[in-house]
Amino acid sequence: MRKMLLGLMLAAAALVHAADKPCGKADAAAAEKAIDRVVTWQQLHKAWQDYRHCDADAVRDVFTDALLRLTVEWKNVDALAGAMRSEPQYRDFVVAHLKSEAAKDDRDAIYSRAKASCPSGLDAFCGELADVVKAADEADSAKAKPQAGKK
Numbered sequence: 763m764r765k766m767l768l769g770l771m772l773a774a775a776a777l778v779h780a781a782d783k784p785c786g787k788a789d790a791a792a793a794e795k796a797i798d799r800v801v802t803w804q805q806l807h808k809a810w811q812d813y814r815h816c817d818a819d820a821v822r823d824v825f826t827d828a829l830l831r832l833t834v835e836w837k838n839v840d841a842l843a844g845a846m847r848s849e850p851q852y853r854d855f856v857v858a859h860l861k862s863e864a865a866k867d868d869r870d871a872i873y874s875r876a877k878a879s880c881p882s883g884l885d886a887f888c889g890e891l892a893d894v895v896k897a898a899d900e901a902d903s904a905k906a907k908p909q910a911g912k913k
Contacts, residue, residue, distance in 0.1 A: 785816035793821045800828040803841035810855055817855070826864045829856065833891075834868050836875040843887040860891070861898040869895040 785793070793813035800806045806828055810817075817825055832842070846853040859865060860872070873895045880888035 783815040785813075785818070785821070789813065790816050790819075790821050794824050797821070797824045797828050800832070803832060803838055803845065806832060807841075807845045807852065810852060814851075814855065822859075822862075823864060825855075826859045826862055829859045830865055830868045830872075833860075834871045834875070836879055839887070840881055840884060843884050846887070857894050860894050861901075863902075865895075866899070866902055869899050873899075 793809070793816040796813065797806075797809045800809055809828070810825070813821065833839075842856070846856055860869070873892050876888040876892040876895075
């Protein structure tokens with residue numbers, strides 16, 4: 763029990779440290795290079811673990827591109843579902859990138875795959891993805907419409 767508690771405390775400390783760690787130019791360059799090579803959900807998760815402190819500007823765009831490549835491909839999504847379920851911060855990362863402006867052109871494809879090609883046992887996960895991209899599209903549409911009474 764003590765070992766498990768100690769392990770949880772160390773993991774929490776590592777998360778706090780990673781979130782506070784600044785992203786220098788060398789880190790950002792390494793992050794972009796590593797994320798560009800991502801071809802599996804496990805690699806994306808590892809890149810996020812290593813470089814989440816750099817999730818801004820150009821690195822944010824590369825993270826989004828990698829996430830969209832994998833999501834639109836829709837292979838082995840059970841690995842994404844598992845990682846999102848086990849790590850709430852990773853779930854938040856995925857959701858934020860799916861809601862981003864850079865993701866808008868791929869949201870329809872993600873919605874359709876989540877609705878039509880959901881693997882057995884992942885209904886809640888697929889429903890969440892579909893809801894996230896649909897809500898993001900609706901929010902974008904609402905922003906694009908001029909408000910009544912304003913010119």
